[in-house]
Amino acid sequence: MSGTLFDRIWNSHVVRAEGDAPAVLGVDLHLVHEVTSPQAFTELRSRGLRVRRPDRTIATMDHATPTMRAADGGLPVAADAAAQTATLEENCLEFAVPLYALGHERQGIVHVIGPELGLTQPGMTIVCGDSHTSTHGAFGALAFGIGTSEVAHVLATQCLLQRRARTMEVRVDGTLGAGVTAKDVALAIIAKVGVGGGAGHVIEYTGAVIRALPMEGRMTVCNMSIEAGARAGMIAPDDTTISWLAGRPFSPSGAAWDAAVGRWRAFRRDDDERFDRTVSLDMSGVAPMITWGTNPGMSIPIDGTLPVPNGGPDAAGINRALSYMNFEPGSRLLGHRVDVVFIGSCTNSRISDLRDAAAIFRGRTVAPNVRVLVVPGSQSVKREAEREGLAEVFRAAGAEWRESGCSMCIAMNADRAGPGEYVVSTSNRNFEGRQGKGARTLLASPVTAAACAVRGEIADPRSLA
Amino acid sequence: MSGEAFCTFRSRAVLLLRDDVDTDQIIPARFLTTTERTGLGRYAFADWRLDAAGAPRVDFPLNAPDAVGARVLVAGRNFGCGSSREHAPWALIDWGFRAIIAESFGDIFRNNAHKNGLLTIAVDSDAHARLVGAVTSQPDTEVTVDLVERSLQVANASPEQFEIDRFVRHCLTVGIDELDYLLAAEREITSWERGAPEFTATFDEASSGSWRGGGVRRSRRYRP
Numbered sequence A: 001m002s003g004t005l006f007d008r009i010w011n012s013h014v015v016r017a018e019g020d021a022p023a024v025l026g027v028d029l030h031l032v033h034e035v036t037s038p039q040a041f042t043e044l045r046s047r048g049l050r051v052r053r054p055d056r057t058i059a060t061m062d063h064a065t066p067t068m069r070a071a072d073g074g075l076p077v078a079a080d081a082a083a084q085t086a087t088l089e090e091n092c093l094e095f096a097v098p099l100y101a102l103g104h105e106r107q108g109i110v111h112v113i114g115p116e117l118g119l120t121q122p123g124m125t126i127v128c129g130d131s132h133t134s135t136h137g138a139f140g141a142l143a144f145g146i147g148t149s150e151v152a153h154v155l156a157t158q159c160l161l162q163r164r165a166r167t168m169e170v171r172v173d174g175t176l177g178a179g180v181t182a183k184d185v186a187l188a189i190i191a192k193v194g195v196g197g198g199a200g201h202v203i204e205y206t207g208a209v210i211r212a213l214p215m216e217g218r219m220t221v222c223n224m225s226i227e228a229g230a231r232a233g234m235i236a237p238d239d240t241t242i243s244w245l246a247g248r249p250f251s252p253s254g255a256a257w258d259a260a261v262g263r264w265r266a267f268r269r270d271d272d273e274r275f276d277r278t279v280s281l282d283m284s285g286v287a288p289m290i291t292w293g294t295n296p297g298m299s300i301p302i303d304g305t306l307p308v309p310n311g312g313p314d315a316a317g318i319n320r321a322l323s324y325m326n327f328e329p330g331s332r333l334l335g336h337r338v339d340v341v342f343i344g345s346c347t348n349s350r351i352s353d354l355r356d357a358a359a360i361f362r363g364r365t366v367a368p369n370v371r372v373l374v375v376p377g378s379q380s381v382k383r384e385a386e387r388e389g390l391a392e393v394f395r396a397a398g399a400e401w402r403e404s405g406c407s408m409c410i411a412m413n414a415d416r417a418g419p420g421e422y423v424v425s426t427s428n429r430n431f432e433g434r435q436g437k438g439a440r441t442l443l444a445s446p447v448t449a450a451a452c453a454v455r456g457e458i459a460d461p462r463s464l465a
Numbered sequence B: 001m002s003g004e005a006f007c008t009f010r011s012r013a014v015l016l017l018r019d020d021v022d023t024d025q026i027i028p029a030r031f032l033t034t035t036e037r038t039g040l041g042r043y044a045f046a047d048w049r050l051d052a053a054g055a056p057r058v059d060f061p062l063n064a065p066d067a068v069g070a071r072v073l074v075a076g077r078n079f080g081c082g083s084s085r086e087h088a089p090w091a092l093i094d095w096g097f098r099a100i101i102a103e104s105f106g107d108i109f110r111n112n113a114h115k116n117g118l119l120t121i122a123v124d125s126d127a128h129a130r131l132v133g134a135v136t137s138q139p140d141t142e143v144t145v146d147l148v149e150r151s152l153q154v155a156n157a158s159p160e161q162f163e164i165d166r167f168v169r170h171c172l173t174v175g176i177d178e179l180d181y182l183l184a185a186e187r188e189i190t191s192w193e194r195g196a197p198e199f200t201a202t203f204d205e206a207s208s209g210s211w212r213g214g215g216v217r218r219s220r221r222y223r224p
């Protein structure tokens, strides 16, 4: 095999070559959730079509589901979301698609459960009606988000119409300083590439920093590829990938495992790779990052100062963002008021994220002016955090410990911030109103978010180490 | 899913001169609990278009008198970045737009738009500036979009060519249905399925016991 990782996966999944029409690309795994699938199933039904490969499709409920149990222990779905969860159940029954419904021990955010169950494997093509499908690229898969019309295409044919993307290498060298995590790497990359800079490209992350990251960190980086405008992000599989996959529920076992490992090892990088573009950055000396604006490219080092619009081409955008956030140009964020801290989302709700946050909370308490939500990415993460005593650390500190789901990342359920509130969030989008109408989001890592929670203001996690 | 074939039309244009307009602005997430794809126009740009009391903000371009009936939206760079929600083009179409002109687009948004018959036209910064200049000085300026000729004409200036994917143009003008196109590839799909290693490798069911047969698995404590 030769070419970039993208080239090799693309080539082995072309069902019909690209010409005047886009390529027909085969899909190995299709993940489905309640928000972007109802209209797709309706389309199938209206045409009398079946789901072609229910054995390559799996559904869960995550986006609009509740994360707080009622007094009787039930999980009451809000009235406006109930039609969607009920519709997903009906669709999965009718079309024989496996569904981990709300409350099931394997339920969770779609991009957390895929990897954790071993469904996500190197060399695969993976799609989902969700832009953060790029997360799965951490395993050396070609994984990207699709729209609802395409969800119908994949349900019916297990294929998609796709134009071949261009490739971009993002090379991350150096070493990470104290308090600097994969999230900070992701924010630094987006600041460098720009929120539209990756458009039309699939990113492959390389370099010493990426190689040294555990799988959870690699998922965090790939997750945010879409925030740089890229179609997907991927990392070549290596020993870290393979040992992470061993023994997962859907990982191969026995002879099939040996055969799979042989295939996966063949994805090792080779020397004749040619990327259409290469971007490099060095993380040595980079401080923990935090966003100040209304897109994920607007970030600064936590101890830095806010930009001063100087009449350049971006001045209007910077001014709009500063005004929405109600920040003074040129001021510092350290010490600024914080109202809510959200630790969760498909970017940072895995067990290692919760361990990072718990290390800050242990023996400390949440500042009285701050409301803290800790929302595990899946039921499995929740059980593990409870087993390790992390949940108890969060509760003892005064944080709310919730059921798994997207929660305040997208604020489709009851977990919302109020107008004007400042939210330090470990999620991936700080768009206007993303966490509640009028809410102001600052994206940061779990350690930075936890530090802000205990200080009650924007704080440098290194000051709490 | 392109509906009626799309050839040429003439319309006034609304200017939304912001870069990086994300799909959370085009339609905020709290309106995504629908199971339909129609009727979403009333949520288009809800948080920019309406104030806290739900009244139209006079300074928002879609509320300007000249915006009534305009079928063309002109935006800055990277329009439609962010989420994959197809509700974004559904909302824009339901509002009345047939084409979006911008310097660049988010990839997934652009794809979704074309699948629903909403044309996206990427223009370079010079053409963008000319268009914006014309509409700014004369808000009732009409633009003519001709997809067959791939041309964009501002008032009576000479038409300018734009680039558009050949297949997209074909689907939009002839009305080809992409799902039908894929279904017709049945034989190739079957043969690929048999030979692709990652696809044929079965998921290990030993410890899962729940893959085959589909169906809903929920805990007793959740009552839909």
Ligand code: SF4
Pocket (backbone or CB within 6 Å): A062, A063, A109, A110, A111, A130, A132, A345, A346, A347, A405, A406, A409, A410, A427, A428
């Ligand atoms: S956690 Fe947020 S970004 Fe991730 S899938 Fe859910 S809503 Fe999307």
